[in-house]
Amino acid sequence: MKLFREIIGHQENIQLLQNAISQNQVAHAYLFLGPKGVGKKTTALAFARALFCSCPIGGDACGRCRCCQQVSEGNHPDLYLISPTGSSIKIDQVREIQKKAIIKPYQGQRVTFLLEQVETMTSEAANCLLKLLEEPNQGVSFILLTTQPYALLPTVISRCQILTFRALSTVEITRGLKQTLNPGEKEIRLALALAGGSLGQALKITQDKQLQNIRDETLIMVCSLKKLTFNELCQKAEDLATSKEMLIVRLNIILLWYRDLLLWQLTGNQELLLNQDHLSLITEEALFYPFNRLLNIISKIEQTQRYLNTNVNVRLAVEVLLLNIQQGRYNC
Ligand SMILES: [Zn+2]
Numbered sequence: 386m387k388l389f390r391e392i393i394g395h396q397e398n399i400q401l402l403q404n405a406i407s408q409n410q411v412a413h414a415y416l417f418l419g420p421k422g423v424g425k426k427t428t429a430l431a432f433a434r435a436l437f438c439s440c441p442i443g444g445d446a447c448g449r450c451r452c453c454q455q456v457s458e459g460n461h462p463d464l465y466l467i468s469p470t471g472s473s474i475k476i477d478q479v480r481e482i483q484k485k486a487i488i489k490p491y492q493g494q495r496v497t498f499l500l501e502q503v504e505t506m507t508s509e510a511a512n513c514l515l516k517l518l519e520e521p522n523q524g525v526s527f528i529l530l531t532t533q534p535y536a537l538l539p540t541v542i543s544r545c546q547i548l549t550f551r552a553l554s555t556v557e558i559t560r561g562l563k564q565t566l567n568p569g570e571k572e573i574r575l576a577l578a579l580a581g582g583s584l585g586q587a588l589k590i591t592q593d594k595q596l597q598n599i600r601d602e603t604l605i606m607v608c609s610l611k612k613l614t615f616n617e618l619c620q621k622a623e624d625l626a627t628s629k630e631m632l633i634v635r636l637n638i639i640l641l642w643y644r645d646l647l648l649w650q651l652t653g654n655q656e657l658l659l660n661q662d663h664l665s666l667i668t669e670e671a672l673f674y675p676f677n678r679l680l681n682i683i684s685k686i687e688q689t690q691r692y693l694n695t696n697v698n699v700r701l702a703v704e705v706l707l708l709n710i711q712q713g714r715y716n717c
Pocket residue numbers: 437438439440441446447448449450451452453
C-alpha cells in the first residue's frame with residue numbers, strides 16, 4: 386500500500402489532501418472521480434492512512450506506526466471499505482454505515498468510510514447515504530469513488546468535495562512500470578499503447594503473458610471480418626460484448642491496428658508501427674483501405690470506446706462498429 390509520496394501522478398489532488406490534513410481542515414465527504422485504474426483507490430487508501438497516522442509528516446502518513454500498519458493490513462477498526470455486493474451497493478450496506486457513523490471511533494478521533502463504485506448504489510441506498518451526507522457527524526469522513534459521476538444523485542455530488550483523476554501520461558506510466566516490474570522497451574510500448582492511461586491496467590498487461598496471444602487473436606478476427614455474413618458478424622459482436630473488461634483491451638488493440646495501417650499508408654516507416662512483428666499483414670491490409678475510410682474507422686472505434694462509459698447497449702455498439710469496419714474495406 387502506497388504513501389502519498391510514493392504515488393505517481395495526481396499531484397494537485399494529493400497536495401490538496403495533504404494540506405487538508407496538515408491544516409486540520411478535512412472535508413466531511415470527498416468524491417474521487419475518474420477512469421478505472423488511474424489511482425483513485427490508491428490515493429484514497431493513502432489518504433486514509435494519513436488521516437489515521439499517529440505521527441503524520443506534512444500531511445502524509447509515516448508508514449511505520451501501528452495505525453499505518455493497521456490500514457495497510459486492512460484491519461484498522463475505524464476504516465470501513467464498502468464495495469458493491471453483487472452488482473450494486475444496497476440499502477442494507479448504507480444502513481450499516483448509518484449505525485457505525487454514530488458510534489465513537491475505537492481508536493483516535495475519526496471514522497472513515499471508503500465507498501467504491503458509488504454509481505452502483507440503488508436509489509434507496511443513495512437516498513440513505515444522502516441523509517448521512519446532509520447531517521454530518523463530527524469526526525466522520527466519507528471518501529466516495531466513481532467512474533460514472535453522471536449516474537449519481539446531483540444532491541450527493543453537491544455534498545462532496547470533488548477531486549478529478551485524469552488518465553496518467555505516458556511518462557508517468559513508464560515511470561510506474563519501471564519502478565515496479567521494470568519490463569523491456571518492447572513490453573513498455575505495448576503496455577502504454579493498450580493501457581488507456583491506466584497504470585493499473587499497464588501493470589496487468591505487462592504481467593499478463595497471454596496478452597500477445599489476445600492481440601494476435603484479435604487481429605486475426607478483425608482481418609477476417611470481410612468474409613463474414615451479417616449473422617456471423619452479429620454473433621462476433623455478441624461474443625466480444627460478453628466481457629466489458631476484455632472488450633476495452635480488444636478495442637484498444639483494434640484501434641492501434643488501424644492506426645498502424647494509417648501510419649503505414651502515410652509514411653511507409655516500419656519504425657513507427659506498434660505491431661511491427663506483423664509487418665507483412667500490415668502492408669497487405671493497408672492496400673485495401675482508402676485513407677479517408679481508415680480515418681472514419683478510427684473515429685468509430687474511439688466513439689465506441691466512449692460509449693462503453695455510458696449506458697448504451699454494448700452489443701449493439703460493437704455490431705455497428707464491426708459493420709463499419711467491414712464496409713470500410715474494398716472487397717477484392
Ligand atoms: Zn503512521
